[in-house]
Amino acid sequence: MKLIALVDCNSFYCSCERIFRPDLINKPVVVLSNNDGCAISRTTEAKALGIEMGAPYFKIKKYCELKKIHIFSTNFSLYTDISRRVMNIIIEESPSAEVYSVDEAFIDVSGIKDIEEFSKRLKEKIYKKTKIPVSIGVGPTKALAKIANNLAKKSKKSKGIVILKEKRLQDVALARTPVEKIWGIGRANSEKMNRLGIKTAKDFRDYKNTKLIQKIFTKVGLQLQEELKGEIRFGLDYDITKKKEIMCSRTFGSTVNTKKDLKESVANYVSDVAKKIRDQGSLCTKITVFARTNPHNEEVPQYYMHGEKKLTNPTSNTFKLIEHALEIVELGYREGYAYKKAGVRISNFYGEKEYQIDLFEEQESEEEKKLMHVMDKLNNYNGNGTIKSLACGLNNDAFKMNRNHKSQRYTTHWDELMYFNQKTNIKK
């Protein structure tokens, strides 16, 4: 039987701060987001005092002072560093692990004889070496491990470890879990579930009309239901090092009111994402830029500037990307608005599986067929299926492809073709 453990750090950012302030153990602590905007991490003591996730700081400031809640501004480089230490221990101690986020990791514990003993040892070791407390939940699937973990956090008796191996235990656990606590069911979907009379995770698991589940909650909802039944739908992913999109965005302390200032910020964000994409060794073929006014402020006129650009040549070059980004700002910028937030996102990375197929995998060797095949891939890779007609040939002479239906929609340039050729190791 397959068993998956989820190790989750308790109130991670707060716990990181406590490493240097052991006097705050057992005291309420809150960590705020950028610009001290809102609460993003709370200890159990702070939760008990009613501090909500995402609560705007200006609304709770007085209350925090009154209740002597200790407030910290974020220190992401610290958290990243501590996270790495914790994850390294988990990887060292486990047969195989997937680092899922900054404070969580899944472990395949199927082969381990005494899972309780293993969990206890791991938990102790992490605490001893990093001073970060963790909870561990075990179940046949990721979704069940998540539920086990939630219970481990809640129940004092469990001492931070809950193992949901037997069906009987799962029944009890699921009946005690309201739907909105299920991993992957957020506010919108839990409201829909309640309307269907589904209140607990057990109700959801046992809901017979799976067609309806699929219809309302889409494929993901159906997969979740199956996971709760103990059927694995989300396997462990050991190789998630490469991102599919990278973004950088900021809320401004005060608003930005000129095109020049906005361009300056955008250029900064671009250099940030460009560095990241080079670090992961990819090139991107799409860039998105957005800037928006403050949606929380109803007094000011609202505008959401948003534009994207497909790049013919994949790149990670900062200057090229900045050029593209500023062009988008140039097109989308409107005078007279107070911009409160802006960001840049790059995506459609070159270097992913689907683009690495051998273009000549079909061994039929007629030249025309080969070229058509390349064109199809190129179309795919350019992401728009409507390349006009193929201009391809030595000396840059146009060389038109004729499909039997005389479509002339496939075009590109020889350089581009050669570039693609090079990258994918096609033998000419």
Add this chain to the structure above:
DNA sequence: TCTGGGGTCCTAGGACCC
């Protein structure tokens, strides 16, 4: 006065093609 930042996945519907 002050409301984070960085991701992933899915679907509906439009555009386009044959």
Add this chain to the structure above:
DNA sequence: TCTGGGGTCCTAGGACCC
């Protein structure tokens, strides 16, 4: 010249997660 049904690709946007 007539025109429809079916397929594919792409985008916007929703929902969710940490």
